[in-house]
Amino acid sequence: MSVQFQDLSTTPRAGVKGPGAAEWLKQLGLPVPDVPNTWLPLGGALGGGLIARLGNTEFLVEGPESVKLAAPISHGVYPVLRQDTALVLKGARLNDLLLETCSVNFLAINRTTRPALLTSIVGVGVTAIPDGDELRLWCDSTYGEWFLDTLRTIAAELA
C-alpha cells in the first residue's frame, strides 16, 4: 500500500496551556521541552508516549502519563480538553501524499531536533510530528472523518 494509516485516537492524551504550564508540568514530574515546537519521548520508566510543546506555552501529553494532568491546576495554568483524531502515517508514497496536501516541505525537516509543527493539511489545522519515516498527526475530531477520507482517497490514487 502506498500509504498506511493507523488510528490512535483512543490513546489517552491531555493538554494544558498558559504562562504557568511549563513549571506546573515540571512539578508533576514530566520532562518539559525547552524549545517551542519540539517534543520529547516519554519512554522507559515513564511508560511510553510523548510530550510536545506547541508554540510557546501550550503542551500536549500523550500516553499513560497524561493522567497526571488531572491534577489541581495553579495560577496561569489552563487545561485544554483534547479530543483529537490522531493518526500515524507511513509508507513508500507518504511524501508524495504530503506534497499534494501540505505546503510545508516535510523532506527538508531536520528530525534530529524533534520538531513539532502546527500547520494545515488539506485545509484542516493539524499538529504534525515527523518521527523517523512515520508522521504523527492530530486534528480536531469534527474534521476527522472528512480528513481521513480525503487522505485515503489521495493515497489510493498514488498506489
Add this chain to the structure above:
Amino acid sequence: MKIMTCPINGPRAITEFAYGGEIRPMPDPAAASDDQWADYVFNRNGAPGVKQEWWCHTPSNTWFVAERDTERDAILRTYLYTGEA
C-alpha cells in the same frame, strides 16, 4: 504565494495566516469627541507605505505583528507584540 514568517512557527505560506488590520492606537473613549471616535472606528490609512499590522497564524492561533511595506509588497520583519501602541 507569499511567505510570511511567524515569529514562533517560522516561514509558512500566506494561506496559513489571517490579516488583522493595521495596528491603530485606540483613543481614550472617555475623552474622544464623536468625530474623533468615528474616525478611529471607520477610517483607515490607505496610503502605501511601511505599516505595522496584526497577523495571526491560524493553525496555532499566534497573533503577532508584521512590519510590511505595502508599496513594494515586502514583509520587512515580524515580531511578537510587546505592548507599544
Add this chain to the structure above:
Amino acid sequence: MRLPPKQGEWIDRNHPLRFRFEGRDYDGCAGDTIASALAANGVKVLGRSFKYHRPRGLMSVANHDVNAVMQWGGMPNVRADATPLVAGMDLTAVNTFGGVDKDKARILGWFSRFLPVGFYYKAFHSKRLFPLWEKMFRMTTGLGKVDFATPHLRTPKRYGFCDVLVIGAGTSGLSAALAAAEQGADVAIVDENAKPGGSTHGASELVARVVAHPRVRVITDTYAAGYYTDHWVPLIERGRMTKMRARAVVVASGGYEQPAVFRNNDLPGIMLASGAQRLIRRWSVKPAQRIVLLAANADAYLAAEDFLAAGIEIAAVVDLRDVVPEAQKSALAARRIPVHAGDCILEAIPTADGNSVASVRTKSGEITCDGVFVSVGWAPAAPLLYQAGTKMRYDDSVHQFVPEKLPDGAFACGRVNGIHTARSLDGERAGSAAAAHCGFGVDRAIFVPAETESPTHPWPIVAHPQGKNFLDFDEDLQVADLENAIQEGFDNIELMKRYSTVGMGPSQGKHSNMNALRVLARCTGSTPGEVGTTTARPFFHPVPMSHLAGRGFAPERRTPMHARHEAAGAVWMSAGVWQRPEYYAVSGQSRLDCIRGEADAVRNGVGLIDVGTLGKLEIRGPQAAEFLERVYISKYAGLKVGMTRYAVMCDESGVVIDDGVVARLAEDHFYFTTTTSGAALIYRELSRWNTIWKLDCGIVNLTGAMAAMNLAGPKAKAVLAGLTDVDLSLPYLAVREGMVCGVSARLMRVGFVGEWGVEIHVPFEHGAAVWDALMAAGKSAGIRPFGVEAQRLLRLEKGHIIIGQDTDGLTTPGEAALDWAVKLDKPFFVGQRSLQAIARKPRRQQLVGFMLPAEHTAEAPKECHLVIEDGEIAGRVTSIAWSPSLSRYIGLAYVRSDMATADRKFHIRLTGGTLVAARVAKTPFYDPENLRQKESA
C-alpha cells in the same frame, strides 16, 4: 519528407503512428509532434489565418505562433508545434469553412481594404443590424469549437521544493544547473520540450553531465507558467501542476527568434531558421528542397550548415547587413552559394494555387525556391523576468531588451540576458550566483564578454505599397494596420496594442511585440527603449482548466452524532463548513409536515436536537470576569456561580456580531457559547484583544472537543431524571456540572425554543453514547430528534432572534430590540463608545414581531420582502413562518421606528407586487409569560 535515420533523432521509427488530418490519413512516428509528422508528409498548408483566412504553414515550430492550431474531437485549439502525435488522432484545422485547402472564407482576403485595423469600432452605426453582424462575426472568427458535454476534469496539484530552479534547459540553463549543483544546491531544471538541450536538440556532453548529476532533477515536457511572489513558480506538465517553491530562480528561457516582415511573408514554406533546424535535427524532416536564407546574424550561417547537411539546396543567402563578416560566409562561399549583402526580400511570390511560396523578389532579382528560412534576430523570452519584478532596458548593442535590475533571488542568463555567443559561460555565472544566494558556496562572479556584433537586426521590416506584409500572424496584422492606428492617435504602446490587437492573440506577442514596438518607435520618432513594453502577464502558455481546478479541498465538519442522524433519516444542510440535519425525513410526509411534526413533539412531548456546532469557549483566571465584561455588552462580573446569562457581542462600531450564553462555573472559570459561524473568528479576535490587554486569564477553544445537545419539551425532565445526578429542580438559566448517562457533563437550563429544556455538553468521544441513552430513555415518551428547521420555527414562536438573519452588518442592539442587554454604565466594553454616540441619534428602524391575519392562506411573504409605506420602503421581513401553535403566519421585521407600535398595520410587498397586510405584534407570540420554559419542578 523524412531524412535517413541518424543518431539522436527524437522519433522512434519502430513505432509508426497512423493519424488523420483534414480527412486524409498519414503516417508518423512515436516522438513526432503533430507539426513534425505533417511536415514529414510534405503537408504545407496547416491552417487558415484569423481574419483573412490566408493559408498558413509552420513558422516557428516552437509554439511561438499559432499558424497550426487544430481541433481534435472535443478538444479545441490543439497546438501542432507542441503536441505529441498520438495514434488514431483525427485532426481538423480550426476556423475554416470547407476545410483548410478550400476555405470559402478566404474571400475575406479580397475585402481586406474594407477591414482595416479597428474597423469594427467604426462600421456598425445601425444598432438594428448589429445582431446580424454579431452572428456573422461569431461564425467567421474564433478558434476551435467547445464541446459542452466534455467531462469536467480535475488533475491533482502538488507542491514542489528546490534550492535553485532553472527555467529552460538550453545551453545556458544546463550550465547554470551544473554550476549551482556543483556548489551544493538542490537544483530543478525545467524545459517545455520533450528533451533537454535547447538548440543542441538533446545531444551533448553538457546534457549528459546534468542528467547524471545527483543534485539535479531534470523535468521535461513541462513549462513554467508564471513567476509569482517569493519565487513561486507553477510548473505545468500534461497531467498535473506542480507549485514549485524555490529559494532562487535562474531564468534561462532563451529568445523567440523573430520573423522578417515583407509582402506575403506568411506563405507556407516561409519559416524561422531555428524552426527548420528543429525539424531537421529532432524529427529528421527535410522541410524544403531549395531555399533562400534570409540572414542578418551569425546564427544564420551556423544554421546553413544544418540545411546543407540535410541535403537542402541553398539558392542564395540574402543578408540584411551591408557587410557580412568573412568568417561567417566563408563556408558558403567555398560552395559557391551566393551571399547578397545589403539586400532584402521585397516580396514572396506564391504558387499558382496560392498555397505556398514559389519564389522571392529581392533587390538583386527573383529567386525560385520552395522555402525561405529566416534568421534576422531574437527577442528575449522575458515574461517571467517581468513578472518577477525585473526592470528591463533596451540595449542598442544587441537590439533587444535586457535585464537592468533583477529582484533579489532572481537571475538571468543566455539569450534572455542578451548573451548569445557565450551562453554557457553566462549560465555558469548565473548558476554560481544563484547557489551562493541560497548559502551554497561562493559567487564566482564570472566575467562574461559582451556580444561583438548584434545578433538582432534593428529593422527587419520592408514596406510595400500593396501591403500583406504581416507583423502579427495570430491577428493578421500588417504594418499598415499599426501605422494607421498610430496615425489615428493610438500612439503609445498600451493604446496601440489594444486598438490594433497586436500581441493579443494566442501567441501573446511572442513573434510580434518586438517588431510592433520598432514600428511605433519609428513612427513617433523615438527609440524602442522610450516606447517600452506592455505588461507580460501569466500564463506563459495556456493552462488547461483541469489543472487550475485541481482537487479542491472543502473541509467538512461533523458532530459525533452524525451517524445517528443519518440512520434517523436526516436530510442534510450545510451550515458553513458543518453538516447539520435540516429535518428528519418520515416516509410519506412532506418536508413541511416533518418539520411541523418535530416542532409538535417539542411543544407537547420531548425532542432532542444536536447543537454541537455551536462555538464553545472556556476562560479561566483571576481576570476572566473582567475580560468578559470588556467583550460583551452586558454585565458578568456579578453573575452568580452556577448561573448563565444571555450574551451579545458588538464590534467597535456598535454593530451586533454574535450572541450566545455565558455560564459561570466558578469565580474564575466561565464556559461560554457563540454562534456556529462565529466560533473561529470570535476565538481569534478575543485572543487578539487579550494580546493587547494582557489580562490575567486564558481562553481555550473547545468547539470541536465538546458535543452538545438540547433536550426540550414538557416531558424532557422526566426523560432525563434517572440519567443524571444533577438535581433537575435547578432554576431557569442555571448551570450544573455532573454526570449524565455515566459521563461527566455540563448542563444548562436554556429557553431558546420556549419549553423546559437543558443543553447537555459532554466531551466529543461521549456524544454518540449520550445521544443514544437519551433517545432510548425517551422512547416511551415518543421522543423525536428535531433539526435546524424545527428549531428555527420554535424560536420564532418565541420571538428569539438569530444573529445574521434578524440582524445584518449594520444592526445595533437597540434596533434588534436588545436595549435591555446594553449596560452603558460599565467602565469599558467593545462598542460602548459607539453605542453612546448612537444613543444620541434618532433610531431609524426597529425590529418588531408581526402577524398576518389568521385567515391569510394565500401566498405569504418571504424573508427580505420589503415593508412598503406610502409607496416607500419602510423596512423588511427577516424571519417568517406559519406557526402551528398560533395557526397563522408570524414573523420578525424591521420597520421604521414610528411604525413600531402595538397592532400598527403595515404592508409587505411580494415579489410579484401584491401587498400583503400585516400588523405589529408583541413577542413572544407563544407563551407570552415564558411560563413553559421557566417552569420549575
